[in-house]
Amino acid sequence: xxxxxxxxxxxxxxxxxxxxxxxxxxxxxxxxxxxxxxxxxxxxxxxxxxxxxxxxxxxxxxxxxxxxxxxxxxxxxxxxxxxxxxxxxxxxxxxxxxxxxxxxxxxxxxxxxxxxxxxxxxxxxxxxxxxxxxxxxxxxxxxxxxxxxxxxxxxxxxxxxxxxxxxxxxxxxxxxxxxxxxxxxxxxxxxxxxxxxxxxxxxxxxxxxxxxxxxxxxxxxxxxxxxxxxxxxxxxxxxxxxxxxxxxxxxxxxxxxxxxxxxxxxxxxxxxxxxxxxxxxxxxxxxxx
Amino acid sequence: xxxxxxxxxxxxxxxxxxxxxxxxxxxxxxxxxxxxxxxxxxxxxxxxxxxxxxxxxxxxxxxxxxxxxxxxxxxxxxxxxxxxxxxxxxxxxxxxxxxxxxxxxxxxxxxxxxxxxxxxxxxxxxxxxxxxxxxxxxxxxxxxxxxxxxxxxxxxxxxxxxxxxxxxxxxxxxxxxxxxxxxxxxxxxxxxxxxxxxxxxxxxxxxxxxxxxxxxxxxxxxxxxxxxxxxxxxxxxxxxxxxxxxxxxxxxxxxxxxxxxxxxxxxxxxxxxxxxxxxxxxxxxxxxxxxxxxxxxxxxxxxxxxxxxxxxxxxxxxxxxxxxxxxxxxxxxxxxxxxxxxxxxxxxxxxxxxxxxxxxxxxxxxxxxxxxxxxxxxxxxxxxxxxxxxxxxxxxxxxxxxxxxxxxxxxxxxxxxxxxxxxxxxxxxxxxxxxxxxxxxxxxxxxxxxxxxxxxxxxxxxxxxxxxxxxxxxxxxxxxxxxxxxxxxxxxxxxxxxxxxxxxxxxxxxxxxxxxxxxxxxxxxxxxxxxxxxxxxxxxxxxxxxxxxxxxxxxxxxxxxxxxxxxxxxxxxxxxxxxx
Numbered sequence: 001x002x003x004x005x006x007x008x009x010x011x012x013x014x015x016x017x018x019x020x021x022x023x024x025x026x027x028x029x030x031x032x033x034x035x036x037x038x039x040x041x042x043x044x045x046x047x048x049x050x051x052x053x054x055x056x057x058x059x060x061x062x063x064x065x066x067x068x069x070x071x072x073x074x075x076x077x078x079x080x081x082x083x084x085x086x087x088x089x090x091x092x093x094x095x096x097x098x099x100x101x102x103x104x105x106x107x108x109x110x111x112x113x114x115x116x117x118x119x120x121x122x123x124x125x126x127x128x129x130x131x132x133x134x135x136x137x138x139x140x141x142x143x144x145x146x147x148x149x150x151x152x153x154x155x156x157x158x159x160x161x162x163x164x165x166x167x168x169x170x171x172x173x174x175x176x177x178x179x180x181x182x183x184x185x186x187x188x189x190x191x192x193x194x195x196x197x198x199x200x201x202x203x204x205x206x207x208x209x210x211x212x213x214x215x216x217x218x219x220x221x222x223x224x225x226x227x228x229x230x231x232x233x234x235x236x237x238x239x240x241x242x243x244x245x246x247x248x249x250x251x252x253x254x255x256x257x258x259x260x261x262x263x264x265x266x267x268x269x270x271x272x273x274x275x276x277x278x279x280x281x282x283x284x285x286x287x288x289x
Numbered sequence: 290x291x292x293x294x295x296x297x298x299x300x301x302x303x304x305x306x307x308x309x310x311x312x313x314x315x316x317x318x319x320x321x322x323x324x325x326x327x328x329x330x331x332x333x334x335x336x337x338x339x340x341x342x343x344x345x346x347x348x349x350x351x352x353x354x355x356x357x358x359x360x361x362x363x364x365x366x367x368x369x370x371x372x373x374x375x376x377x378x379x380x381x382x383x384x385x386x387x388x389x390x391x392x393x394x395x396x397x398x399x400x401x402x403x404x405x406x407x408x409x410x411x412x413x414x415x416x417x418x419x420x421x422x423x424x425x426x427x428x429x430x431x432x433x434x435x436x437x438x439x440x441x442x443x444x445x446x447x448x449x450x451x452x453x454x455x456x457x458x459x460x461x462x463x464x465x466x467x468x469x470x471x472x473x474x475x476x477x478x479x480x481x482x483x484x485x486x487x488x489x490x491x492x493x494x495x496x497x498x499x500x501x502x503x504x505x506x507x508x509x510x511x512x513x514x515x516x517x518x519x520x521x522x523x524x525x526x527x528x529x530x531x532x533x534x535x536x537x538x539x540x541x542x543x544x545x546x547x548x549x550x551x552x553x554x555x556x557x558x559x560x561x562x563x564x565x566x567x568x569x570x571x572x573x574x575x576x577x578x579x580x581x582x583x584x585x586x587x588x589x590x591x592x593x594x595x596x597x598x599x600x601x602x603x604x605x606x607x608x609x610x611x612x613x614x615x616x617x618x619x620x621x622x623x624x625x626x627x628x629x630x631x632x633x634x635x636x637x638x639x640x641x642x643x644x645x646x647x648x649x650x651x652x653x654x655x656x657x658x659x660x661x662x663x664x665x666x667x668x669x670x671x672x673x674x675x676x677x678x679x680x681x682x683x684x685x686x687x688x689x690x691x692x693x694x695x696x697x698x699x700x701x702x703x704x705x706x707x708x709x710x711x712x713x714x715x716x717x718x719x720x721x722x723x724x725x726x727x728x729x730x731x732x733x734x735x736x737x738x739x740x741x742x743x744x745x746x747x748x749x750x751x752x753x754x755x756x757x758x759x760x761x762x763x764x765x766x767x768x769x770x771x772x773x774x775x776x777x778x779x780x781x782x783x784x785x786x787x788x789x790x791x792x793x794x795x796x797x798x799x800x801x802x803x804x805x806x807x808x809x810x811x812x813x814x815x816x817x818x819x820x821x822x823x824x825x826x827x828x829x830x831x832x833x834x835x836x837x838x839x840x841x842x843x844x845x846x847x848x849x850x851x852x853x854x855x856x857x858x859x860x861x862x863x864x865x866x867x868x869x
Contacts, residue, residue: 080723090555
């Protein structure tokens, strides 16, 4: 029984220094479905750059996603990938990481997938603090279904589904991630792939649950988001490990401060099984009269 | 309940203990079952409780016999009542007749009319008074003594069972319990021999040490571990929680992990993630949870990821009757997913069989790379039974895996003669692919092309349809031109009914279907060869199993259906009457 499981889950490779690979080695030959000008192309490049910078063997990386434009990411990478159902990427990634802790697990998705249908998983992934990097390409719109408001959409944004705007206050993903226990909170802009790659690499490297919001314009349904290039700026303050200070900054910024805004030191959640060879016999014996 | 027109093949005795929640009748029932097992008997213990978290009403229902028992009898020989609080709520579950004996505490007041209507004989034992006279004495232990005495259970076996149950609480509590039981037994003896001599169980020769006492939920957990499950994701739900609570300490001991999820959407997806990573994985739930998991089970079908979901069915729809049994989830388990989504559905045919069926489900899911739903129910899951130890079944998880390959050469969803294609897991170089709920081609690349859709649909259908499931697809017993076709927790009562009518010269066969999906019409037709009349037995208001059989099989001309909703289980006498 144990042998067959070992066969299904291969032993970790011998710890030799992996040969560096160029970012292109981390991309697949599948052409993305994204619109011309979509910010997600740059995020794909940044993720490949980050994996390259960390010199991770592609077969030891799993990229997990749900549904939406940005959730198409895994197929465009030459890593292992998982493209599941809408909103459930984080639980899938949690299952992979808890059962295969030696793998690098990255979760990619959008604001609808992560903050609306998957909102409960977002809270509990932050709280559980499994060693995952969660990259949310936030374009403040449902793009795949052609332009409906998402939890991060501005209240006055007009659409067919919400004529005149939703009138609802946008969700603050970074403040919520911090409050729920994420171990790293950062914001990036897809238009700056080099800095984004550096932050993604930090998110992968930092233990525990690292949340990165990547402002990634939807030029098709939100052409106004082309102006983000002029709005974003490096955060005018240095990184903090103080959640209270980070909370004040996140609650008072305008959503365009970039950089690592909080980095904590919570221990990641990773149960360590303690197997003994005669355990099954002992379990069975417990039922004997 | 009518008197049984057919003789019982086994001498059995049926006991019920009732009291308000906290009175300890469930503990008392477990002690009596343990004592009976130590005395060489088989037995079954089920519980009936109300929805209250604490308090409310509770009943422990026991049946003891020299031979294996999987269902309750038509009637109860003995009812011991510590009090009558809300007892009328489960009067229907404890059928009495003029041959039954009710032992009641005088302090508890009058027998409720619903129970008195059957005109049982009534005797009084002051169990509360007995307990009050003993420091730390408890009335439920006096009830143990009363029931054990009237059922003829040996004193030594009862004392040992009490030691096992109470010993950890310390010497004084143990001594008080033993004394209360002794006094209860003495009081019962003063009532004279009250249970019919021919119904008094006699200890068989069997060595007590060999047998197991196990619940269906524990057996399912053990079957999963035996099958190779090393990851479980858990969201609590009645009546499945005990599977997860058993696995929580058990899995780490065998190198596995259990994680508590935030909801059932998460638990099934965590299990999918672990299975994608190469670790055989499971979650357990009940109807409401299964409903939440269905979309993701379709994902597991499309992306060909093995996993096992145990649905311990309860009364539905909606919140329904969480604490009581019903076979109402057959439809959602077989047909619930959108699209054409071939998958496995299996159902244990008894308490002990929860082990085999779950282990087989793990084996099949891994081998065929698809989700398996195991349909247990509250009766099977929470019943505690004395069983012969199940043999070691050679059914481990084994998954076809590819060798490391050249970049771009690996075809995750390659069409193969069996429909099963080698499944890479992260870590294997050169075999990187993306598991996808989107339709895909052989490499896993998303595709909306008609030919890819058709080819992959056919692959997923064929790998299940063409697999040889062997003899385990059903339990088939006996001969005859009449067949009882049933499934799940109705099996034991149907088996007993077949045995009873056989004693009257009516030959019938039993077909208890274990593999519900994919349906096995050819095997069922063979099992029904020569049958002129079929009796379908199921605990479903709309006769879901009957409709399922009609959809897949040409049945003989004469078909009768014995069906009703839960929670009342079918009694052997009802099925025997329908057979005659």
